[in-house]
Amino acid sequence: MIKILDTFFMCPWPKVVIVPTASLRQNFLQELIKFPSSLRRFWAAYHPQYATEACGAENWASPNCIDALWVPRRGMVKSMEDTIALKNKIRLNQLQQKPFEDHKRKLPGIHWPQAPTRILSYGQAGGCAMPREGTSKDPDPVLRFGKEQRSFWSDAAMWTRTIVLLDEAHNIAREDSKYRTKLERLRNALGQTSADRTRLVMFTATPAGNRCGGPADVDEGTRPLITTLLGKERPECQSEEGFVSYFDAQGAGFPTVQTSASVARTLGSASAYKKATIQQVTMGSSVALRYVRTHLQPSAFDEEKRRKQLQARCGVWVPPQFAARVENAHLLEEATAQEYATKAYHAAQKIRASRQKALVLCRKRDGLQAVARVFRSMLGPSGIEVKVLIDRAKAPAAMQQFNSADNTVGSKALVLIADTETCGEGVSFFQVRQCHFLSMPESVSEFYQWLGRSNRFRSHHALPLPDRTVEYFLYVAEFPSCWHHGLQPGAAAWSFFRTLMGPALRSRIEHKFLHNVRRLVDFYHNNAEDLRAAFGKKRADRDPILEELGIKSNPLASFWEKTRECEALQLLRQTEDEKQLRKLKRNIETYETAIQMWRQKRAFDWGCY
Structure with a gap:
């Protein structure tokens, strides 16, 4: 420009x-x-x-x-x-x-x-x-x-x-x-x-x-x-050729994009520069069960809002509006961060180990304030300065400090945590060696925009030649391994299993419930007839059986009626992060083919002159 x-x-x-x-x-x-x-x-x-x-x-x-x-x-x-x-x-x-x-x-x-x-x-x-x-x-x-x-x-x-x-x-x-x-x-x-x-x-x-x-x-x-x-007054016969000029490559002035050698662990083309390493992280127990509880609770939201709500539960247990409360501060310290803010915990660990200048992008609704607390609690004791960019009015000053000449290697501010709405497009971050995406991009264009924030012309020129690299990490939450079963359970087993989840989650017996997931399913298979009979009994007769499983009893009739086996089967198979990742992979391939065809049609063909 x-x-x-x-x-x-x-x-x-x-x-x-x-x-x-x-x-x-x-x-x-x-x-x-x-x-x-x-x-x-x-x-x-x-x-x-x-x-x-x-x-x-x-x-x-x-x-x-x-x-x-x-x-x-x-x-x-x-x-x-x-x-x-x-x-x-x-x-x-x-x-x-x-x-x-x-x-x-x-x-x-x-x-x-x-x-x-x-x-x-x-x-x-x-x-x-x-x-x-x-x-x-x-x-x-x-x-x-x-x-x-x-x-x-x-x-x-x-x-x-x-x-x-x-x-x-x-x-x-x-x-x-x-x-x-x-x-x-x-x-x-x-x-x-x-x-x-x-x-x-x-x-x-x-x-x-x-x-x-x-x-x-x-x-x-x-x-x-x-x-x-x-514009207007265009002759009808005028061709639309020549109105598009494009440059889809990385020249000498751009940093080298590093990524995993594995194609399966890369989002984007492994041979191109628009790519990120997929970091699959196992949900902590509290994050996982809050996700499940949100999934099970009735909601007045439409399907799209419901999807975004579940996606926000993939990263942190603490809701965004509760993250700043004093009584929740202990949940976001290093000792418990893995259970309550899993993505932030793993990203902070990676930054602490590498000590490279890093940019962290996260949506506000996905727990930006909780992420900031985790980073400060984990990196602060090591002397690592963490800047948080939330307020639009303070954005220029924060970016100028992060990009300043005396902060090329992060000596003044090693980490900048930014809101994707404020810094998702149109801004530049210099000398960034690692970029961590704690939220999932909603589309191919958003993914490409996020990649471009720290990959700019001459953005790394102040660094020695071997250090002119940038690596992107996209964090994808997955369920704990004990939630994945090799054998496909029967519909009746899943119905019963999901029915038991309802009272357990409402009673917030989360840790104990998570560790007993496999035992619950096995217990059902071994005692199916006795348990089905127990549900026909009075509450006083049923309680001892449920207490043996570590679950308090609640009225289950209405919940049982709402149970849908297809949702129960899907529940423990794939998180919203994993669904969005699969969608992005498919859309990137389709988009790249389509945009290349569009460029060829609209770009000026110098070869014919």
């Missing part, structure tokens, strides 16, 4: 870069300071003190510094934003002549941009920057630049004669985006402009979004992007 801005530096049309969130605006402005460009030279000329501090040398314009990577510091971002927007240098939608003449006299070797550049978030670009049609409110100054003043501005008029760079462009077609209304308005406005009057460049690693059902599905998922790119 910075290279494209450089290309259009002298263009008289204003430049607008659109990124998903306000924190990503800050991140992009920091990258404008970090990477060499005409915009950075222009900023440095007006803020030489900042430039000297960022480059670490007295003469920022020296040959060794002008094209080097600089280090953004606190307070520089605002100055960069105002400088490239030509603040106080525009009047009546045109550049003022006097500042331009002063610049030529004082800084003859520095090019003056012919138009302002603005970085906007989705909310700004589709919201306050473009007022509703029919109102007398003026749009953002960057959208008015170079145009005649109007009483009323149409959406198309605002974006005419503008260069637009849209990051994470797949979001404009997402129906589940929280920016849906504003992105839809932005997409419609850009689609009403003509290709010869507006320059639109879209960036995305997942153009089809969550659509991965095959070629037709990918075509449908990418259609909103292509339609917006083509």
Whole structure:
């Protein structure tokens, strides 16, 4: 994106870069300071003190510094934003002549941009920057630049004669985006402009979004992007070829992705760079039985919400809203963490053993706060600093500290735990050697977005050559081995087994119940007739039998009626993590085939010229 801005530096049309969130605006402005460009030279000329501090040398314009990577510091971002927007240098939608003449006299070797550049978030670009049609409110100054003043501005008029760079462009077609209304308005406005009057460049690693059902599905998922790119007044005979440019490889500036040699333990193509090692972890007793209890309890949720609820139970026993309570703190200490927060326990162990800079991604609903407590209790005594990124407002500062030049090997902060909603796309993390996914990706596109956060161009250049590697771990919860049986039990056995589970789980006799699972099934097979007879007896006669199994009796009639053998058979076979993993493997294969076909159809074929 910075290279494209450089290309259009002298263009008289204003430049607008659109990124998903306000924190990503800050991140992009920091990258404008970090990477060499005409915009950075222009900023440095007006803020030489900042430039000297960022480059670490007295003469920022020296040959060794002008094209080097600089280090953004606190307070520089605002100055960069105002400088490239030509603040106080525009009047009546045109550049003022006097500042331009002063610049030529004082800084003859520095090019003056012919138009302002603005970085906007989705909310700004589709919201306050473009007022509703029919109102007398003026749009953002960057959208008015170079145009005649109007009483009323149409959406198309605002974006005419503008260069637009849209990051994470797949979001404009997402129906589940929280920016849906504003992105839809932005997409419609850009689609009403003509290709010869507006320059639109879209960036995305997942153009089809969550659509991965095959070629037709990918075509449908990418259609909103292509339609917006083509704009209006397009001749019917015009081909759609040449609107897609792609680079699907890892060059010399990228880190090497390490993974397991086993294909079965790898999600993604083992020969490609978009892959992660599958870490199968056995649920601790408390995690496992909380999962089962959630599965057995009646729920008013629809199927999708129910699935997400069960997926959240794969990682931690402590519910997210209870993790911060003092009375639950002892459950998340190292001595008990394996039973109550299994995924976090294994990830913390791996980081403690390797002492490599690590990024941990987890959803809030999957127990992010509990994960943070486990990491601090396990890594804190070893002197390992753990940062937690939850608050959006504090995200830029936390990321800047984690990515800073004095933290290349994690000496200041070895571990950053981040919420996937805040840091799942559009952000960059540097010098990360290990990346741990404690939540399961919902789709192929989300998986690829997570992989891309710590695999960036020159993200590992500050490390020695042998250390320029990154390894991804996807944690998949599985049931304890005693829950898997070689022989398929009969339907009657599973019905009885599940019926016994109900009162046990409601009474929270969890540890004892887990360790007696196999004994319960064997006991049923050996005493089937006696137990069936016991259920026909009065409660007083039945209690001694259940107490012998370590289970307190509850009224079972209504629960027995609701028992479904098919669910009981499935219950102890596969967790939601395992189901999602199987789905992801299948979808990745389908998606890669379909997206390759789409690229070949839409990309410009240089070979025929």
